[in-house]
Amino acid sequence: MKFEYRFLSEFMTEFLVKCPNCDSKGVVATSFKDTWQASFICITCSSHRLWSGNSSSFVTAHSNYDQYDGILSGPAVDCFFRYPLWYQAEYKGNVLYAYNLVHLNWLRLYLEAKLRERVQTLNGWSNQSLQSRIPQWMLIAKNRAAIIKKIKALERK
Known part of the structure; x- marks a missing residue:
């Protein structure tokens, strides 16, 4: 199956998160007009809670950025409230992890595909695409069935 390039930012309009008060499901909705709002x-x-940052760019959380008040992209947390x-x-x-059900569904479809061909764009190959990241x-054949099973369980959550 040929997959058009998708980027992680395409899934960042809504995050389903664990509420810090009651551990139930919460929603972080985002928008962008000059800067990000959430x-x-x-x-x-x-x-x-409302979030309005002073940044329109993302910082990857490879270090401890507790004092950073911008948009922090890291594993298994939303980028705004963390x-x-x-x-x-x-x-x-x-x-x-997945940001929302659409992201989770995309991951399942990508991993279930027997053949995952990347499509070259007018600008060439994209190394920033979700497929390349x-x-x-997750891609090792012996892990795939178990990972897909976990994804299906998460989809029912």
Whole structure:
């Protein structure tokens, strides 16, 4: 199957997260107009919070950025409030995560495909695409069935 390039930022309009107050499912909705804006609301306890950053760019969380008030992109948390993602599971010491159900569905379809051909664009090959950034442990054939099973379980969550 030929997959058109997708980028992680395409899935960053909504994050399903664990509420810091009651551990239930919450939603972080985002928008971009000159800078990023985000709002959080818990479906269960109605807890809410607004975020307005001074940045329109993302910093990758490879270090401790506790004092950084911009957009922090790191594993298994939303980029704005840094709440744990709702869709996450452990697999052999690695964390499988998705921002929302659309992201999770895309991962499942990509991993289920028998042949994953990348399509070259007018600008050539994209090394920043989501396809080129999937961790190797997810792509290993012997792991694939178990990972897809975990994804299906997360989809039912």
